[in-house]
Amino acid sequence: MTQEAAVAALLRAALGPRLLGAYRHGSAALGGLRPHSDLDVLVVTDGHLDNSQRRALVDGLLTVSGDPRVSGAPRPVELSTVAQADVRPWQFPPTLDFQYGEWLRDDYERGMLPTTAPDRGLAVLVTMTLQADSPLLGPPPAELLDPVPPEHLRGVLLDGVTDLLAELDSDTRNVLLRLARVWMTLETGEIRAKPEAASWAVDRLPAEHRPALAHARAVYLGDAEDVWADRLPQAHDTASALVSEILQYSA
Numbered sequence: 001m002t003q004e005a006a007v008a009a010l011l012r013a014a015l016g017p018r019l020l021g022a023y024r025h026g027s028a029a030l031g032g033l034r035p036h037s038d039l040d041v042l043v044v045t046d047g048h049l050d051n052s053q054r055r056a057l058v059d060g061l062l063t064v065s066g067d068p069r070v071s072g073a074p075r076p077v078e079l080s081t082v083a084q085a086d087v088r089p090w091q092f093p094p095t096l097d098f099q100y101g102e103w104l105r106d107d108y109e110r111g112m113l114p115t116t117a118p119d120r121g122l123a124v125l126v127t128m129t130l131q132a133d134s135p136l137l138g139p140p141p142a143e144l145l146d147p148v149p150p151e152h153l154r155g156v157l158l159d160g161v162t163d164l165l166a167e168l169d170s171d172t173r174n175v176l177l178r179l180a181r182v183w184m185t186l187e188t189g190e191i192r193a194k195p196e197a198a199s200w201a202v203d204r205l206p207a208e209h210r211p212a213l214a215h216a217r218a219v220y221l222g223d224a225e226d227v228w229a230d231r232l233p234q235a236h237d238t239a240s241a242l243v244s245e246i247l248q249y250s251a
Helices: 003-018 051-064 102-109 122-132 150-159 161-166 172-188 194-202 207-220 232-249
Strands: 019-025 039-045 077-083 098-100 135-137
Touching: 003 019, 003 039, 003 051, 003 077, 003 135, 019 122, 039 122, 051 077, 051 098, 051 102, 077 122, 122 150, 150 161, 150 172, 150 232, 161 172, 161 232, 172 194, 172 207, 172 232, 194 207, 207 232
Parallel strands: 039 077
Antiparallel strands: 019 039, 019 135, 077 098
């Protein structure tokens, strides 16, 4: 059984008739899974999950998803669920009902269960899901989700820049790629795969800022080592250049 098939089977077993649809977003839908890609899934449910369903999902995902700290582990799964009534009609800020991500594995293993909370970032996930139109289970996503108003998407992207920059030294590759994608989305209105967004941005950056972003793209594609010790000053300069472009859309 493939990892996607295992996730689909887990959703059916844990959620039963409450499951309305499950949709790929991120790299799995926008440009193909790469060596450093997570398997990203947005799930739409009929109502909020109860604690038994949350426990079943967490326990299953701890098995299906791979711990990135373990060599040879399966691909990490990032799975988010929304109750349809919380996002259709669209409401802002939207409500995230459940989220599983490997950065919280230790907490899950200690018994923590994800809880319902407002999450502005859902504006990006819903937009990606609708643009990708890639069901894992259920009907096309447009039958369950409303489009996000452009001003909400723009605001969320701009507000996230500061948090991204705080992670630049610890997650350099991903931060540069995500900044490139933010810039491309603000300019074009489309959310593309990270390598495509990086290529788009490299073509538009001044020459001195291109090598760090090109290296981040090569690492993501599996064509270079994820080593930044000698490149951090250049990465900081490139990030600053990307942010300067992004902030032009804040007016």
